[in-house]
Amino acid sequence: MSLTEAPPAPPAQPEEPRKLTLRKPSTRKRLIPYWLLLPGILWLLVFFALPLVYQASTSVQTGSLEQGFEVTWHFQTYVDALRDYYPQFIRSLLYAGTATILCLLLGYPLAYLIAFKAGRWRNLVLVLVIAPFFTSFLIRTLAWKTILADGGAVVDVLNTLHVLDVTSWLGWTESNRVLATPMAVVCGLTYNFLPFMILPLYTSLERIDGRLHEAAGDLYATPATTFRKVTFPLSMPGVVSGTLLTFIPASGDYVNAELLGSTDTKMVGSVIQSQFLRVLDYPTAAALSFILMAIVLLMVTFYIRRSGTEDLV
Amino acid sequence: MTQQQTAGGDVRLVGISKTYGSFTAVQPLDLTVPQGSFFALLGASGCGKTTTLRMIAGLEEATTGTVYLGGKDITDLPPYKRPVNTVFQSYALFPHLDITENVAFGLRRRGIKSVKKQVDDMLELVQLGDFARRKPHQLSGGQQQRVAVARALINHPQVLLLDEPLGALDLKLRRQMQLELKRIQTEVGITFVHVTHDQEEAMTMADTVAVMNGGRVEQLGAPADLYENPRTTFVANFLGTSNLIAGEIVSTGEDLVVAAGGGKLTLPRERCSAPTTSGGRLLLGIRPEKISLAHADDADDIAAGCNRVTGRITDSSFIGVSTQYVVESPAGTALQVYEQNIERDSRLTPGAEVVLHWNPAHTFGLDAAQDIDAGATSVEDAE
Numbered sequence A: 001m002s003l004t005e006a007p008p009a010p011p012a013q014p015e016e017p018r019k020l021t022l023r024k025p026s027t028r029k030r031l032i033p034y035w036l037l038l039p040g041i042l043w044l045l046v047f048f049a050l051p052l053v054y055q056a057s058t059s060v061q062t063g064s065l066e067q068g069f070e071v072t073w074h075f076q077t078y079v080d081a082l083r084d085y086y087p088q089f090i091r092s093l094l095y096a097g098t099a100t101i102l103c104l105l106l107g108y109p110l111a112y113l114i115a116f117k118a119g120r121w122r123n124l125v126l127v128l129v130i131a132p133f134f135t136s137f138l139i140r141t142l143a144w145k146t147i148l149a150d151g152g153a154v155v156d157v158l159n160t161l162h163v164l165d166v167t168s169w170l171g172w173t174e175s176n177r178v179l180a181t182p183m184a185v186v187c188g189l190t191y192n193f194l195p196f197m198i199l200p201l202y203t204s205l206e207r208i209d210g211r212l213h214e215a216a217g218d219l220y221a222t223p224a225t226t227f228r229k230v231t232f233p234l235s236m237p238g239v240v241s242g243t244l245l246t247f248i249p250a251s252g253d254y255v256n257a258e259l260l261g262s263t264d265t266k267m268v269g270s271v272i273q274s275q276f277l278r279v280l281d282y283p284t285a286a287a288l289s290f291i292l293m294a295i296v297l298l299m300v301t302f303y304i305r306r307s308g309t310e311d312l313v
Numbered sequence B: 001m002t003q004q005q006t007a008g009g010d011v012r013l014v015g016i017s018k019t020y021g022s023f024t025a026v027q028p029l030d031l032t033v034p035q036g037s038f039f040a041l042l043g044a045s046g047c048g049k050t051t052t053l054r055m056i057a058g059l060e061e062a063t064t065g066t067v068y069l070g071g072k073d074i075t076d077l078p079p080y081k082r083p084v085n086t087v088f089q090s091y092a093l094f095p096h097l098d099i100t101e102n103v104a105f106g107l108r109r110r111g112i113k114s115v116k117k118q119v120d121d122m123l124e125l126v127q128l129g130d131f132a133r134r135k136p137h138q139l140s141g142g143q144q145q146r147v148a149v150a151r152a153l154i155n156h157p158q159v160l161l162l163d164e165p166l167g168a169l170d171l172k173l174r175r176q177m178q179l180e181l182k183r184i185q186t187e188v189g190i191t192f193v194h195v196t197h198d199q200e201e202a203m204t205m206a207d208t209v210a211v212m213n214g215g216r217v218e219q220l221g222a223p224a225d226l227y228e229n230p231r232t233t234f235v236a237n238f239l240g241t242s243n244l245i246a247g248e249i250v251s252t253g254e255d256l257v258v259a260a261g262g263g264k265l266t267l268p269r270e271r272c273s274a275p276t277t278s279g280g281r282l283l284l285g286i287r288p289e290k291i292s293l294a295h296a297d298d299a300d301d302i303a304a305g306c307n308r309v310t311g312r313i314t315d316s317s318f319i320g321v322s323t324q325y326v327v328e329s330p331a332g333t334a335l336q337v338y339e340q341n342i343e344r345d346s347r348l349t350p351g352a353e354v355v356l357h358w359n360p361a362h363t364f365g366l367d368a369a370q371d372i373d374a375g376a377t378s379v380e381d382a383e
Helices: A015-022 A027-059 A076-117 A119-134 A137-147 A153-160 A163-170 A182-206 A210-218 A223-234 A236-252 A255-260 A268-279 A282-307 B049-057 B099-109 B116-125 B141-153 B171-188 B199-205 B223-228 B233-238 B296-301
Strands: A061-064 A068-071 B011-020 B023-033 B038-042 B064-069 B084-087 B159-163 B191-196 B208-213 B216-221 B243-251 B255-260 B263-268 B281-286 B292-295 B307-318 B322-329 B332-340 B353-358 B364-367
Touching: A027 A061, A027 A282, A061 A282, A076 A119, A076 A182, A076 A236, A076 A268, A076 A282, A119 A182, A137 A182, A137 A255, A153 A163, A182 A236, A182 A255, A210 A223, A210 B084, A223 A236, A236 A268, A236 A282, A255 A268, A268 A282, B011 B049, B023 B049, B023 B064, B023 B216, B038 B049, B038 B199, B049 B084, B049 B159, B049 B191, B084 B141, B099 B116, B099 B141, B116 B141, B141 B171, B171 B191, B171 B199, B191 B199, B199 B223, B208 B223, B208 B233, B216 B223, B216 B233, B233 B243, B233 B364, B243 B263, B243 B332, B255 B281, B263 B307, B292 B296, B292 B332, B296 B307, B296 B353, B307 B332, B322 B353
Parallel strands: B038 B191, B038 B208, B084 B159, B159 B191
Antiparallel strands: A061 A068, B011 B023, B011 B064, B208 B216, B243 B255, B243 B281, B255 B263, B281 B364, B292 B353, B307 B322, B307 B353, B322 B332
16 A cells, blocks of 8 residues: 555645534534433432432431431441341351352353253243243242242152251251251242343353354364363353352342241341331441441452453453 | 375365255365365355365364375364364454463463473464464454464464465455465475465465365366366356357367357367367367457458457456456357557457457367356355
């Protein structure tokens, strides 16, 4: 291209188009993106930011429902809440963490199959993955109560296989029942949040160019190595978003613990719920919420930093 | 062909074929690629050339037949056990690994720990030394292409397979990379099997070209030989341009005399690939650049013994180095003639009566029982 010399342009010509490009876009046009943002910003302001501020102020109030609450900057509530309910916090993180890992172990192979092997069944299987959402969350969880019920088929089978002997020794179940034990709660959490794991995993696996698998095979990688060195690293964005979408709501969940667990399996969500709605100790409930939020935020930040997925997406 | 002859790093395909359901992508095919050669599989899209390549790589399972590499049967080996490497059409670089790790991938998989020196040398060979720590998406198309070549070559494969490696590059870069690849091939001496739909690319780079059409190899040979002596209409039309004139053999001897378009044309008998019985039909072929144009008034100056066809210019276009004429004549409605722009005859404009003449030795003969237009649609149109 450098060899061809353009004929000298007539001198008057360039002036015209330049004026056009220099003209500022009208103020109205420049503001359009902001106008489009406005509804979302208002929504977040009214339904997220304001309640958050309100909660924050509640958490440092003292008083009672009868006499009314007053902001007294009583930070002791946080200390007390943490002291009284740390077992529930630990349990929440433990249950949510276990459920997240189970979701990953169950969801990854399924997402992999949908993305690479399902062929024309792909859409059908995807619909099946989200099919549980057609039923209410509560009903689905209640169904698990029946599935895991004492004397039910699941318990019978586990009993016959002596699985319950092992799990009860580990403290996950009782020797003859599954319902109202930690395992029941973790099962419920795993089941309820599985689609939130599968869908992001599927999206990121599906985006992987199939030719990369061929290239890895061509470069002496066995199928197992190809998965370890190519497929899995490339699916990290899905793993990260899937685990976040599972872990964060699971750690604040209380429905599973309420319906499938017992008083010994209470999660922090149950405590917050009962403080708000039954004990009516609003400051403690608000403080608990903030502590949970802080813990999750810290863990997530640390996790995202560690998994180093920034330049993958 | 005996086993001894194909020892070394030869690729030998014996009766290899591929069918998908009822569709046959590659007809049973025998092909030998000698070690150290630059071999091109040339054809329009869907002719089975890529499928053939993928069967050598092991990425596609052959329906029938055997793939030998250096005398060893590798038909049932998975790709990761074959000593061949591929440069993929879209390069298929690993986006999460930097250039060094992309290039080192094959070495690491074979358990080689100290890869640095080899990777540096290889990046030097493809002139990408400064880009070692970049990610593939930070490189231009031509650079990515060279990384793909480096990633494959570093493993010292017995055969390097190139699947339309230049297809994604613009014309100028493509020309540059063609020379680059040729240089690398000469330097490392590895067998290259190159798949392309670009006949110019195949002819510039390869020692041997196999022209494929409809899952078959139409003709195989050195580029110049294919161009000068096409044996089918497809090869004649697909490689460059040919004027094909239908005629009837009137006398056989040292030279064949063929009645075509109201006149008589001769061609050497050995340049005819069709049966040469008197009275048989024949297609005469002549390349446009071999034809000279004379204005009808100068017809007497044409040397005796030349093949002549009279006609009228219907179109002419000035290309720079040459002028391309389309001539209407009884022998064919659109004969192509390329004239070098040495001394332009100003009378040769559309509408002018002209005499086309050429040395009979440049004429080739083809079997008339073929589609005269096979391969004539340009590749761009076919895709």
